[in-house]
Amino acid sequence: MTSARLAVDIGGTFTDLALEHGGRRTTIKVLTTSAAPERGVMDGVRTITNTAGIAPADIALIIHGTTLATNSIIERKGARTALITTEGFRDVIAMGNESRYDQYDLNITLPEPLVPRHLRLPVPERLDNTGQVLLKLDEAAVRALIPVLRDERVESIAIGLLHAFVNPIHEQTIQAILRQELPDVPVSLSSEVSPEMREWERFSTTVANAYVQPMMARYLRRLEADLHAAGAAAPLFLMMSGGGLTTIETACRFPIRLVESGPAGGAIFSAHIARECGLDSVLSFDMGGTTAKICLIDNYKPQTARSFEVARVGRFRKGSGLPLRIPVIEMVEIGAGGGSIAHVDTMGRIGIGPESAGADPGPACYGKGGVHPAVTDANLALGRYDPARFAGGSMKLDLTAAHDALLADVGARLSLSAELAALGVVEMVDENMANAARVHAIESGKTYQGRTLIAFGGGGPVHACRVAEKIGITRVLVPSGAGVGSAIGFLRAPVGYEVVRSLYQRFSTFDAAAVNDLLDNMRQDAEAAVAKGSFGALTTETRTAYMRYVGQGHEIPVPLPNAVLGDKDIPLIRECYDREYARFFDRPVPGSDVEIMSYAVVVTTVTDKVAPMPSSPGAPRTEAKPARTQLVRDTTTGTVSAWAIHDRDTLGPDAYITGPAVVVEDETSTLIGPGWTAVVSALGYIEMTR
Structure with a gap:
C-alpha cells in the first residue's frame, strides 16, 4: 500500500487532479460536469489512478477545492x-x-x-x-x-x-x-x-x-460517499479561502470559507515555487478556463485580507458586490479565462467576458455545440495550440469551427479576417489582465519592479510573456505541472484555521488582561478546529490586530507577538502600526491615539521547510532542438512566421531556447515571445527573461 496524496480542483471549465505517490507526480485535466460536479471528479479519480498504476484504496489523503459556493451565489x-x-x-x-x-x-x-x-x-x-x-x-x-x-x-x-x-x-x-x-x-x-x-x-x-x-453539504457528502464506494476511504479535506485546509465537517458547517478555495491553492503553489527558487518578490498569475487570478507574494507569503466581495454587479467595481467577512488570500480575479466569450460592443470595441462558455458547450473549437468565440478559439486561430494535444489529447480542437465563430461574432462586425479578429481578442484579454494587475499593485501600495511573474493554469503560460511586457516585468517562471497548479498547491497547504473576534481597545486605555484572555480563548478555538485534521502534527500560531487612528473608518493589519502582552509591549506595537501605516499612506500621524477594532489568531500545522535550489552560474547551456515548426501570428506585430515547437518532456536542465518558440505539454503551452529567451532550471522550470 502506498501513501499517495490526491488533490482535486473543480473549475468552471476543467477539473484538475494531481496525484503524488512514490516520489512521482501524475496530473490530468477532465471537463467539469456542471450539473453533477462529483461525476467529473470520479471520472478523474478513475483515470488518474489507472494512469499512475494504483488503486483508489492506496490514496492516503484527498484534498479538494471548488468554486461551487461562489457560483451558487453568483x-x-x-x-x-x-x-x-x-x-x-x-x-x-x-x-x-x-x-x-x-x-x-x-x-x-x-x-x-x-x-x-x-x-x-x-x-x-x-x-x-x-x-x-x-x-x-x-x-x-x-x-x-x-x-x-x-x-x-x-x-x-x-x-x-x-x-x-x-x-x-x-x-x-x-x-x-x-x-x-x-x-x-x-x-x-x-x-x-x-x-x-x-x-x-x-x-x-x-x-x-x-x-x-x-x-454544499449535500455535494460534499455525495462526493464522500462516491469516493468510499470506489474504494477511496481516505480522509477528505477542503481548501479554504485563507490558504489552510479543514475537515469536511467544518466545511459543511461554514461553506462560505470555501468561496475562493481554488484560487487560494494557486497562490500557495506560487509561494512554494518562490521559496524553492529563492524569489522573495513575485507576482502569481493563474489563468484558467473561466477566470484569471493575480496575487502579490512577498517573502514567500501571499498577501491576505479580511474581506471579499462576490457577485459584483459592476464589472471590476469595488463596492458593487455582496461583502463577505472571511479570511482570504487577497487577489484580483477577472473574467478572462480560456472560455471567456469575445464580442463587439455598441461602440465597435472588442470585449472579453465576463460570460464564459464553460465546459458545456465550451468554446466553439471544442465541437460540443458552442457557436460563440472564446479566448481559446483565438489562441488556436493564431497557431498557439496543437489541436491534437490539447488537454493531454483528451479532445481534438476544431480549427474550422474556431475560425467560423471568430468571423461571425467579431470579424464581420469589424471587417476583419478571422485571424486578425483573433489577434484583437488576445490583445484585449492581455490588456484586461495587465490593467487589473496595475490597479492591484497600486491599491496594495506596491510595484512590479524587480518581481518575477510565476505563470500557471491552462492559459497562464500562454499569455504570460505579453502580460509581463505590459506591466514591466522582465522575468517569467513557468513551473512543472503549471496546467494544474492550483491542485498541486492544495498538496502544499497546511491544515489551519483562523478565528477573529472584536474587542474595542485604545492604546491610551489598553486593558492587557482582557486582550490576553481573548487571545487565549481564540487560540484554543483555533487549535480545536485544527486538531480534527492535524493528526498530532506540530502547529504554529500567528496573531494579528486590526488598528486605525481614532476617527478613521478602516483598519490595517499589524502583527502581534505570540506572548502575554503587557504595558511594555504597547510602544513596540504602536511603532509597528506607524511603520505599516506609513507603507500604505507615506507617513504616520504623530500625536493621534490608535484604536484596535479586532483580533485574528491563525493556527496552522508546520509544513516541511523548502530550501532554495542553489543556482549553478556558468553551467553549460545546450541549444534545444525543436521537434518541428508551426506558423504563429505574433500579437505585437501581427506578422506570421514559423515558430519553433518544443516538447517539454524532452527538455533537460540547462536547455536553452531563443524566442519566438512554443513549449508544449499535456495541460498547457508556454509561449516564448520574440525578444525573450528561456532556460530550463535544475528543477525543470522554464525561466524566461526579456
Whole structure:
C-alpha cells in the first residue's frame, strides 16, 4: 500500500487532479460536469489512478477545492433562506453602508440581497455594545415565526442580531428553539460565522453561509460517499479561502470559507515555487478556463485580507458586490479565462467576458455545440495550440469551427479576417489582465519592479510573456505541472484555521488582561478546529490586530507577538502600526491615539521547510532542438512566421531556447515571445527573461 496524496480542483471549465505517490507526480485535466460536479471528479479519480498504476484504496489523503459556493451565489441558485434579526434592523442587508461604487450614476444598480424582504423576520431583543441585555429576547415571538418558516418552505436560516459578536446568548437561544421545531433546517449564527463588528458585513456573510450550506453539504457528502464506494476511504479535506485546509465537517458547517478555495491553492503553489527558487518578490498569475487570478507574494507569503466581495454587479467595481467577512488570500480575479466569450460592443470595441462558455458547450473549437468565440478559439486561430494535444489529447480542437465563430461574432462586425479578429481578442484579454494587475499593485501600495511573474493554469503560460511586457516585468517562471497548479498547491497547504473576534481597545486605555484572555480563548478555538485534521502534527500560531487612528473608518493589519502582552509591549506595537501605516499612506500621524477594532489568531500545522535550489552560474547551456515548426501570428506585430515547437518532456536542465518558440505539454503551452529567451532550471522550470 502506498501513501499517495490526491488533490482535486473543480473549475468552471476543467477539473484538475494531481496525484503524488512514490516520489512521482501524475496530473490530468477532465471537463467539469456542471450539473453533477462529483461525476467529473470520479471520472478523474478513475483515470488518474489507472494512469499512475494504483488503486483508489492506496490514496492516503484527498484534498479538494471548488468554486461551487461562489457560483451558487453568483447564479442565485442557493437555498431558500430566511434571516432572523433584531427588530428594526431587517433592512441592514439591503441598505448596506449607503456607499455608492459610482457616485455619478443616477441609475446605479446595487446588488440584491440573497434574502427577500418578506423573509427577513424581526424579533424583539436588544444588547448594548458591551453585550449587556437591554431587552430580553421574546421567545414567544421566535416560536410564532415557525409557521411562517414552514409555510414559506424555508430551506436554511441565518440568525444575525445586533452586537451578537460580543454576546451570542440570544442567537444561541433562537437556534435552540429552531432545532426543536425545525430539526432538518440548517441554521447559521452570525456569532459563529463572522463574529466581528459592522452589521452589514456580518449579516451578509451569515446569510451567504446559510444560502450555500444545504447545497454544499449535500455535494460534499455525495462526493464522500462516491469516493468510499470506489474504494477511496481516505480522509477528505477542503481548501479554504485563507490558504489552510479543514475537515469536511467544518466545511459543511461554514461553506462560505470555501468561496475562493481554488484560487487560494494557486497562490500557495506560487509561494512554494518562490521559496524553492529563492524569489522573495513575485507576482502569481493563474489563468484558467473561466477566470484569471493575480496575487502579490512577498517573502514567500501571499498577501491576505479580511474581506471579499462576490457577485459584483459592476464589472471590476469595488463596492458593487455582496461583502463577505472571511479570511482570504487577497487577489484580483477577472473574467478572462480560456472560455471567456469575445464580442463587439455598441461602440465597435472588442470585449472579453465576463460570460464564459464553460465546459458545456465550451468554446466553439471544442465541437460540443458552442457557436460563440472564446479566448481559446483565438489562441488556436493564431497557431498557439496543437489541436491534437490539447488537454493531454483528451479532445481534438476544431480549427474550422474556431475560425467560423471568430468571423461571425467579431470579424464581420469589424471587417476583419478571422485571424486578425483573433489577434484583437488576445490583445484585449492581455490588456484586461495587465490593467487589473496595475490597479492591484497600486491599491496594495506596491510595484512590479524587480518581481518575477510565476505563470500557471491552462492559459497562464500562454499569455504570460505579453502580460509581463505590459506591466514591466522582465522575468517569467513557468513551473512543472503549471496546467494544474492550483491542485498541486492544495498538496502544499497546511491544515489551519483562523478565528477573529472584536474587542474595542485604545492604546491610551489598553486593558492587557482582557486582550490576553481573548487571545487565549481564540487560540484554543483555533487549535480545536485544527486538531480534527492535524493528526498530532506540530502547529504554529500567528496573531494579528486590526488598528486605525481614532476617527478613521478602516483598519490595517499589524502583527502581534505570540506572548502575554503587557504595558511594555504597547510602544513596540504602536511603532509597528506607524511603520505599516506609513507603507500604505507615506507617513504616520504623530500625536493621534490608535484604536484596535479586532483580533485574528491563525493556527496552522508546520509544513516541511523548502530550501532554495542553489543556482549553478556558468553551467553549460545546450541549444534545444525543436521537434518541428508551426506558423504563429505574433500579437505585437501581427506578422506570421514559423515558430519553433518544443516538447517539454524532452527538455533537460540547462536547455536553452531563443524566442519566438512554443513549449508544449499535456495541460498547457508556454509561449516564448520574440525578444525573450528561456532556460530550463535544475528543477525543470522554464525561466524566461526579456
